[in-house]
Each structure stands twice: as structure tokens, then as C-alpha cells.
Amino acid sequence: MNQEDKAAEPVLSSGNQEELNSHLFEYCQRLGDTSLILGQRLGEWCGHGPVLEEDIALSNIALDLIGQSRIILTYAGIVEGKGRTEDDLAFHRDERQFRNLLLAEHPNVDFAYTMARQFFLSTYMFHLYDLLKASSDETIRGFATKSWKEVAYHVRHSSDWILRLGDGTEESHRRIQAAVDDLWVFTDDIFSSDETDTILMNAGVAADPKQVEQKWTSQVDDVFLKAGITKPVSSGFMRRGSRQGKHTEHLGFILSEMQFLPRAYPDAKW
Amino acid sequence: MVENTVINGTIHDIPQVWEILKKIPDPEVPAISIVELGVVRSVEEIDSGLLITITPTYSGCPALMEMESNIRDALTENGIHNLKIKTVLFPAWTTDWLTPEARRKLKDYGIAPPATSTEDHLKSLMGGKKNPVTCPFCSSSKTVLTSAFGSTACKALHYCNSCNQPFEEFKCH
Numbered sequence: 001m002n003q004e005d006k007a008a009e010p011v012l013s014s015g016n017q018e019e020l021n022s023h024l025f026e027y028c029q030r031l032g033d034t035s036l037i038l039g040q041r042l043g044e045w046c047g048h049g050p051v052l053e054e055d056i057a058l059s060n061i062a063l064d065l066i067g068q069s070r071i072i073l074t075y076a077g078i079v080e081g082k083g084r085t086e087d088d089l090a091f092h093r094d095e096r097q098f099r100n101l102l103l104a105e106h107p108n109v110d111f112a113y114t115m116a117r118q119f120f121l122s123t124y125m126f127h128l129y130d131l132l133k134a135s136s137d138e139t140i141r142g143f144a145t146k147s148w149k150e151v152a153y154h155v156r157h158s159s160d161w162i163l164r165l166g167d168g169t170e171e172s173h174r175r176i177q178a179a180v181d182d183l184w185v186f187t188d189d190i191f192s193s194d195e196t197d198t199i200l201m202n203a204g205v206a207a208d209p210k211q212v213e214q215k216w217t218s219q220v221d222d223v224f225l226k227a228g229i230t231k232p233v234s235s236g237f238m239r240r241g242s243r244q245g246k247h248t249e250h251l252g253f254i255l256s257e258m259q260f261l262p263r264a265y266p267d268a269k270w
Numbered sequence: 271m272v273e274n275t276v277i278n279g280t281i282h283d284i285p286q287v288w289e290i291l292k293k294i295p296d297p298e299v300p301a302i303s304i305v306e307l308g309v310v311r312s313v314e315e316i317d318s319g320l321l322i323t324i325t326p327t328y329s330g331c332p333a334l335m336e337m338e339s340n341i342r343d344a345l346t347e348n349g350i351h352n353l354k355i356k357t358v359l360f361p362a363w364t365t366d367w368l369t370p371e372a373r374r375k376l377k378d379y380g381i382a383p384p385a386t387s388t389e390d391h392l393k394s395l396m397g398g399k400k401n402p403v404t405c406p407f408c409s410s411s412k413t414v415l416t417s418a419f420g421s422t423a424c425k426a427l428h429y430c431n432s433c434n435q436p437f438e439e440f441k442c443h
Contacts, residue, residue, distance in 0.1 A: 057419040065330070067329030146329055146363070153419075156395050156396065
């Protein structure tokens with residue numbers, strides 16, 4: 001990873017393996033929860049897509065995301081070392097313990113919101129995983145190498161829709177612009193960083209959110225320009241908090257649906 | 271050279287195990303075997319029997335569990351009971367591993383094979399380039415992408431304007 005500008009931060013000695021693991025556990029939850037919650041949201045479109053091909057596309061993307069979250073949440077459980085499985089983490093943690101980005105939990109609203117959310121998050125994942133392909137952690141490296149290729153198709157699909165909606169009819173343009181304006185307040189949360197990011201960056205495990213942000217911004221600007229979408233001006237107030245588990249009101253509802261069965265029937269097997 | 275392995279009192283050699291595995295079709299694209307697909311990474315002898323290492327194609331591919339049970343069934347039928355199947359993520363599976371033979375089989379089956387270099391293909395994809403996929407039926411390049419996502423995680427849907435056939439493409443991955 002890029003270690004420039006990080007000289008002032010202490011590099012963990014090998015004696016701090018336990019502390020490093022607790023940060024790695026945290027980091028894996030952030031990666032895994034974002035994919036899981038976004039996948040769950042997209043799953044809500046299954047059977048409701050505007051056309052059959054789109055229904056299939058959204059479900060396929062959801063499947064990729066849930067597959068990715070399974071890999072990294074399984075690893076999170078191993079890193080934590082308390083014997084928790086991917087299912088324990090997905091179904092038996094409460095709202096404040098989830099570390100998904102706020103944008104991932106935002107409701108689908110309409111197709112324009114769904115695509116704007118997808119475009120923002122897939123573009124983020126694409127550049128993040130591209131950097132994580134060089135992570136010093138072998139599992140994260142394997143996860144990123146695999147997921148990067150899947151996400152490339154998600155970026156392509158959602159970018160195509162941003163162009164079609166933005167450069168389409170008056171109605172489609174109005175809707176995608178409204179979605180972009182409304183969701184913009186959650187984009188800052190994607191790139192904020194804390195101690196976990198810094199420590200893992202120094203250990204070569206994590207990617208620098210600032211570096212991801214630069215690539216993300218340039219790609220978003222480019223697509224917006226082609227689509228005729230006006231980039232929202234940050235008014236100052238931006239929602240943050242996913243790294244501390246401070247979520248919007250929407251996460252509780254999605255969890256209650258997602259976690260209902262394994263909590264009501266703890267011995268259920270599938 | 272034949273490596274002999276004693277498993278449950280029966281002698282099997284590793285190449286023989288590979289032969290058995292080569293007969294197991296991919297659950298979703300039965301034209302090619304799981305070995306040709308590149309899912310089986312290695313076959314090794316361990317203390318208690320046999321260790322088979324596999325790797326998933328797509329992260330969310332539901333066929334992986336089926337492949338695992340198909341491997342187990344096929345080897346059990348051949349008298350190999352002491353079996354461990356391990357899933358690895360690294361190196362990540364890629365369609366670059368598909369042999370020319372496997373690509374030909376896909377085409378004969380009616381599925382356009384993936385482009386040969388994943389890295390190049392994904393870069394041109396991100397650059398917005400739309401390279402037409404060659405129709406597996408009439409080899410025309412007058413084709414259009416109808417859906418980037420298809421019946422399984424690994425396929426996309428296209429339409430050939432020369433022979434008026436819809437067809438599937440095994441996506442470059």
C-alpha cells in the first residue's frame with residue numbers, strides 16, 4: 001500500500017499482534033457488511049425489475065455481493081478468534097455492531113436511486129479492491145483479486161444506466177439528478193478514515209481511503225459530464241458514522257427482515 | 271511415473287484420480303469438466319487420504335457446493351472414502367485458465383468463449399469499449415449485447431444480427 005505521508009504514525013511491532021487482529025476484524029466487517037447490506041437491498045428488486053434482463057442483472061449483482069461478503073465475514077470470524085461463523089456475524093449482530101457504509105443501507109426508492117447508489121458504491125469498490133490486490137494479507141489479497149473482476153461488471157452496468165438516465169428523457173434526467181442530489185450527503189462517509197485505517201495502512205493491509213477517493217472522484221466526474229448530470233455542491237453537512245456503527249434509521253428495518261428467520265428459529269438449517 | 275497412494279486399503283494413483291475428476295461436468299455448463307474449467311487446483315496425498323483443493327469461479331457461485339458433492343460422489347464410487355476438500359481463494363480463478371480445447375467445447379455447445387486476456391478485456395470494458403462477441407453459431411461479429419448478466423453468474427446474453435440467434439457468452443473473468 002501507499003505509505004507516503006504516514007511516517008508520523010507508529011508502525012506496530014510484532015508484539016501487538018492482538019491489537020492488529022482487532023483492527024483487522026474491524027476492517028473485515030466494514031468490507032463484508034457493505035457488500036452484505038447492499039446485496040440484501042438489491043435482492044429486494046428480485047421479481048420487481050423494470051424488465052426481465054434488469055431483474056436478472058440486479059439479482060446477479062446481489063449474488064456477487066453476498067458471495068463476496070461470505071468470504072470476508074468468514075475471515076472476520078477467523079481473525080476475531082472467538083469461533084463466530086459468517087452466519088453468526090450476519091444474523092446475530094445488532095445495528096450498532098454493523099460497519100457497512102451508510103449509503104449501502106439506503107432504501108431502493110426507485111430505479112434511479114438504486115442505480116446512483118450502485119454507481120457510487122461499485123466505483124468505490126472497484127478502486128479499493130484494485131489497491132487491495134497488493135495487500136500484505138493473503139486472504140484480503142485473494143478476496144480483492146477475485147472481487148475486483150466481478151465489480152468491474154457492476155461499474156460498467158451502473159455507469160451505462162447513469163448515462164442512459166442522465167442523457168435520456170426529461171423524466172429520467174429529473175429522476176437521476178434528484179437521486180444523485182439526495183444521496184450525495186452519504187458519499188463523504190465512504191472515504192472518512194480512523195485509527196483502524198491508519199494502523200492497517202501502515203501494516204500494508206489496508207488501502208488509503210484518500211487514494212481511493214481521488215480515483216473515485218475523477219471517474220464520477222467523468223460519467224456525470226457525459227450524462228449531463230450536475231455534480232452536487234457540498235453544502236457542508238455530510239453524513240458520517242458507519243465506522244463507529246452509527247447508522248441511519250434504515251438499517252434497523254433491513255436487519256429485522258434479514259435476521260428474522262435465524263433469530264426466530266435458532267436451530268434452522270439450510 | 272505413477273504415484274501410488276494407499277487409501278482405505280485400495281491402491282489409487284494421483285493421475286487416476288485426475289482422470290476421474292476430468293469426467294465430472296460443470297453443473298451449469300456441462301460441456302466442460304470441472305478440471306477444464308480450472309476449479310480443481312490440486313490433488314495431493316495426505317496422511318489420512320486424499321486432499322483435493324478447489325477454487326470458486328465467482329464469489330457467489332452457488333454451483334461450488336454442488337461441485338464439491340459431485341467430487342465426493344465420484345471418488346466414493348471409485349472406492350476413495352478418505353477425502354478432504356479444501357477451498358482456496360488465491361490465486362483467484364480466471365477464465366485465462368480455460369484451455370483452447372475447453373474454449374472449443376464451449377463454442378460447439380453454443381456458448382461464446384471468453385476473451386483470452388482478462389486484464390486487457392476488463393480494462394477496455396472500463397474504458398467503455400464495446401467489442402462485439404463472435405457468434406458461436408455462424409461466427410459473425412455482427413452481434414449486440416442484450417444483457418450483461420445472464421442465466422448464471424458467469425454468462426452474458428447477446429444477439430446475432432446475421433443468423434438472428436440469441437446466444438450466451440462465457441464472460442471474461
